[in-house]
Amino acid sequence: MSILMLIGSVVIGLIVGRLTRTQLPGNTVDIVLYSLVFLVGLDLSKEKIEKRFLKDIIGSIISTIVGTLSFVLVLSFFLPLKQLETIVAASGFGWYSLSAVLITNSYSAYIGSISFFANVLRELIAIVISPFGLKFSRYGTISVAGATSMDTLLGIIATYSDRETALVSFGHGFIISLLVPVFVNIFLKILT
Numbered sequence: 001m002s003i004l005m006l007i008g009s010v011v012i013g014l015i016v017g018r019l020t021r022t023q024l025p026g027n028t029v030d031i032v033l034y035s036l037v038f039l040v041g042l043d044l045s046k047e048k049i050e051k052r053f054l055k056d057i058i059g060s061i062i063s064t065i066v067g068t069l070s071f072v073l074v075l076s077f078f079l080p081l082k083q084l085e086t087i088v089a090a091s092g093f094g095w096y097s098l099s100a101v102l103i104t105n106s107y108s109a110y111i112g113s114i115s116f117f118a119n120v121l122r123e124l125i126a127i128v129i130s131p132f133g134l135k136f137s138r139y140g141t142i143s144v145a146g147a148t149s150m151d152t153l154l155g156i157i158a159t160y161s162d163r164e165t166a167l168v169s170f171g172h173g174f175i176i177s178l179l180v181p182v183f184v185n186i187f188l189k190i191l192t
Contacts, residue, residue, distance in 0.1 A: 007103045018152065053164070056139060057171040062177055064143040065183075068093060081111070089115040094122045094146030102184045107192060110169040123148045127156065135158045142169045147180055149173035 016022065016024040068090055076086035089111055092099025096119035104112030126145040130153060133141035138161055150173025158166040 010116075020157070053167050053171060056164075056168045057175065058143050059171045060139040060168060061175055061179075063139065064093060064146055064172070065179070067143055068146070081114070082191075084191045085111050085114075085186060088184060088191055089118050091180070091183040091187050092119040093176050093180055093183070094119050094126070094148045095177060096120045096123070098180055099184050102181065103188065106185075106188050119146075122146060123152060126153055130156045131160045134165070138165045139168065142172050145169070145173070147173055147177045150177065 029162060033081075069087060072087050072090040073083065076083040079086055081089075085108075088107070089099075092115050096116045100112045100116035100118060102112075103115050122144070123146075126141070126148060129144065130141055133144065134157065142149045142157065142165070144155070149157065149169040154166065154169055154173070157169045
Protein backbone atom coordinates (compact mmCIF):
# COMPACT_ATOMS: atom_id res chain seq x y z
CA MET A 1 0.00 0.00 0.00
CA SER A 2 2.77 2.44 0.89
CA ILE A 3 4.44 1.83 -2.47
CA LEU A 4 1.23 2.88 -4.22
CA MET A 5 1.16 6.04 -2.12
CA LEU A 6 4.77 6.79 -3.07
CA ILE A 7 4.19 6.23 -6.78
CA GLY A 8 0.93 8.20 -6.56
CA SER A 9 2.79 11.09 -4.89
CA VAL A 10 5.33 11.15 -7.71
CA VAL A 11 2.62 11.11 -10.37
CA ILE A 12 0.63 13.86 -8.60
CA GLY A 13 3.83 15.89 -8.20
CA LEU A 14 4.57 15.53 -11.91
CA ILE A 15 1.05 16.59 -12.87
CA VAL A 16 0.98 19.57 -10.48
CA GLY A 17 4.47 20.61 -11.58
CA ARG A 18 3.53 20.46 -15.25
CA LEU A 19 0.23 22.26 -14.83
CA THR A 20 1.46 25.02 -12.50
CA ARG A 21 5.06 25.22 -13.75
CA THR A 22 6.11 25.30 -10.08
CA GLN A 23 9.81 24.94 -9.40
CA LEU A 24 11.42 24.48 -6.01
CA PRO A 25 14.43 26.59 -5.01
CA GLY A 26 17.77 24.97 -5.92
CA ASN A 27 18.63 22.78 -2.95
CA THR A 28 15.18 22.20 -1.43
CA VAL A 29 15.10 18.52 -2.36
CA ASP A 30 18.56 17.95 -0.87
CA ILE A 31 17.55 19.65 2.39
CA VAL A 32 14.40 17.53 2.66
CA LEU A 33 16.31 14.30 1.92
CA TYR A 34 19.04 15.07 4.46
CA SER A 35 16.34 15.92 7.01
CA LEU A 36 14.70 12.54 6.38
CA VAL A 37 18.03 10.75 6.83
CA PHE A 38 18.57 12.67 10.09
CA LEU A 39 15.13 11.64 11.35
CA VAL A 40 15.82 8.00 10.45
CA GLY A 41 19.06 8.26 12.45
CA LEU A 42 17.15 9.61 15.46
CA ASP A 43 14.69 6.76 15.20
CA LEU A 44 17.50 4.20 14.93
CA SER A 45 19.15 5.45 18.09
CA LYS A 46 16.37 3.75 20.08
CA GLU A 47 17.28 0.28 18.79
CA LYS A 48 20.02 -1.92 20.21
CA ILE A 49 21.76 -4.41 17.95
CA GLU A 50 23.83 -6.97 19.85
CA LYS A 51 27.41 -7.79 18.85
CA ARG A 52 26.52 -11.36 17.90
CA PHE A 53 24.42 -10.02 15.03
CA LEU A 54 27.29 -8.03 13.49
CA LYS A 55 28.66 -11.03 11.57
CA ASP A 56 25.27 -11.71 9.99
CA ILE A 57 24.69 -8.02 9.26
CA ILE A 58 28.11 -7.63 7.62
CA GLY A 59 27.61 -10.83 5.60
CA SER A 60 24.24 -9.69 4.31
CA ILE A 61 25.64 -6.25 3.44
CA ILE A 62 28.48 -7.79 1.43
CA SER A 63 25.96 -10.11 -0.28
CA THR A 64 23.76 -7.14 -1.17
CA ILE A 65 26.58 -5.07 -2.65
CA VAL A 66 28.38 -7.87 -4.50
CA GLY A 67 25.15 -9.49 -5.69
CA THR A 68 23.61 -6.25 -6.93
CA LEU A 69 26.69 -4.98 -8.71
CA SER A 70 27.50 -8.40 -10.23
CA PHE A 71 23.97 -8.87 -11.54
CA VAL A 72 23.86 -5.34 -12.94
CA LEU A 73 27.25 -5.74 -14.60
CA VAL A 74 26.00 -8.84 -16.44
CA LEU A 75 22.67 -7.13 -17.22
CA SER A 76 24.48 -4.08 -18.62
CA PHE A 77 25.64 -6.12 -21.63
CA PHE A 78 22.01 -6.48 -22.71
CA LEU A 79 20.85 -2.90 -22.16
CA PRO A 80 21.26 0.13 -24.45
CA LEU A 81 23.04 2.09 -21.70
CA LYS A 82 26.67 2.54 -20.79
CA GLN A 83 27.83 -0.02 -18.24
CA LEU A 84 28.47 2.65 -15.62
CA GLU A 85 25.03 4.19 -16.22
CA THR A 86 23.45 0.83 -15.47
CA ILE A 87 25.62 0.38 -12.37
CA VAL A 88 24.91 3.88 -11.03
CA ALA A 89 21.17 3.37 -11.58
CA ALA A 90 21.23 0.19 -9.47
CA SER A 91 23.55 1.55 -6.77
CA GLY A 92 20.54 2.93 -4.92
CA PHE A 93 20.15 -0.58 -3.47
CA GLY A 94 16.40 -0.03 -3.21
CA TRP A 95 16.43 3.58 -1.95
CA TYR A 96 14.75 4.98 -5.02
CA SER A 97 14.02 8.51 -3.79
CA LEU A 98 17.59 9.38 -2.82
CA SER A 99 19.43 7.67 -5.67
CA ALA A 100 17.10 9.08 -8.33
CA VAL A 101 17.52 12.64 -7.06
CA LEU A 102 21.31 12.38 -6.76
CA ILE A 103 21.62 10.97 -10.27
CA THR A 104 19.17 13.47 -11.78
CA ASN A 105 20.91 16.45 -10.14
CA SER A 106 24.44 15.33 -10.98
CA TYR A 107 24.15 13.48 -14.26
CA SER A 108 20.90 12.86 -16.13
CA ALA A 109 17.15 12.94 -15.53
CA TYR A 110 16.83 9.95 -17.86
CA ILE A 111 19.22 7.78 -15.81
CA GLY A 112 17.68 9.18 -12.61
CA SER A 113 14.27 7.98 -13.80
CA ILE A 114 15.69 4.56 -14.64
CA SER A 115 17.22 4.42 -11.17
CA PHE A 116 13.90 5.37 -9.59
CA PHE A 117 11.94 2.67 -11.38
CA ALA A 118 14.66 0.00 -11.03
CA ASN A 119 14.81 0.54 -7.29
CA VAL A 120 11.01 0.65 -6.94
CA LEU A 121 10.90 -2.62 -8.87
CA ARG A 122 13.50 -4.06 -6.50
CA GLU A 123 11.29 -3.17 -3.54
CA LEU A 124 8.18 -4.63 -5.20
CA ILE A 125 10.02 -7.88 -5.97
CA ALA A 126 11.20 -8.06 -2.36
CA ILE A 127 7.65 -7.50 -1.07
CA VAL A 128 6.33 -10.31 -3.27
CA ILE A 129 9.07 -12.86 -2.55
CA SER A 130 9.67 -12.16 1.15
CA PRO A 131 6.92 -14.38 2.60
CA PHE A 132 8.24 -17.33 0.56
CA GLY A 133 11.92 -16.43 0.33
CA LEU A 134 12.39 -16.18 4.08
CA LYS A 135 11.65 -19.91 4.35
CA PHE A 136 14.61 -20.73 2.08
CA SER A 137 17.15 -17.96 2.72
CA ARG A 138 16.58 -15.41 5.45
CA TYR A 139 19.63 -13.31 4.67
CA GLY A 140 19.25 -13.70 0.92
CA THR A 141 15.78 -12.23 1.19
CA ILE A 142 17.15 -9.37 3.30
CA SER A 143 19.76 -8.72 0.61
CA VAL A 144 17.07 -8.53 -2.06
CA ALA A 145 15.24 -5.96 0.08
CA GLY A 146 18.36 -3.77 0.15
CA ALA A 147 17.92 -0.44 1.90
CA THR A 148 14.20 -1.12 2.41
CA SER A 149 14.97 -3.97 4.81
CA MET A 150 14.89 -1.49 7.69
CA ASP A 151 11.65 0.26 6.81
CA THR A 152 9.12 -0.90 4.23
CA LEU A 153 10.02 -4.58 4.42
CA LEU A 154 10.90 -4.78 8.09
CA GLY A 155 7.30 -5.55 9.05
CA ILE A 156 7.03 -8.31 6.45
CA ILE A 157 10.39 -9.78 7.45
CA ALA A 158 9.46 -9.66 11.14
CA THR A 159 6.09 -11.31 10.43
CA TYR A 160 7.47 -14.22 8.38
CA SER A 161 10.69 -14.84 10.32
CA ASP A 162 12.02 -14.46 13.85
CA ARG A 163 13.31 -11.64 16.05
CA GLU A 164 16.97 -12.29 15.17
CA THR A 165 16.27 -12.03 11.45
CA ALA A 166 14.33 -8.82 12.01
CA LEU A 167 17.28 -7.31 13.93
CA VAL A 168 19.72 -8.32 11.19
CA SER A 169 17.30 -6.85 8.63
CA PHE A 170 17.17 -3.58 10.53
CA GLY A 171 20.96 -3.30 10.88
CA HIS A 172 21.48 -4.29 7.26
CA GLY A 173 19.01 -1.70 5.98
CA PHE A 174 20.53 1.02 8.14
CA ILE A 175 24.08 0.46 6.89
CA ILE A 176 23.02 -0.04 3.26
CA SER A 177 21.10 3.25 3.50
CA LEU A 178 24.28 4.96 4.68
CA LEU A 179 26.21 3.42 1.77
CA VAL A 180 23.75 4.47 -0.96
CA PRO A 181 25.00 8.08 -1.30
CA VAL A 182 28.59 6.82 -1.12
CA PHE A 183 28.19 4.31 -3.96
CA VAL A 184 26.02 6.58 -6.10
CA ASN A 185 28.52 9.44 -5.80
CA ILE A 186 31.53 7.19 -6.45
CA PHE A 187 29.99 5.83 -9.65
CA LEU A 188 28.83 9.31 -10.69
CA LYS A 189 32.37 10.64 -10.27
CA ILE A 190 33.73 7.83 -12.46
CA LEU A 191 30.94 8.37 -15.00
CA THR A 192 31.37 12.13 -15.41
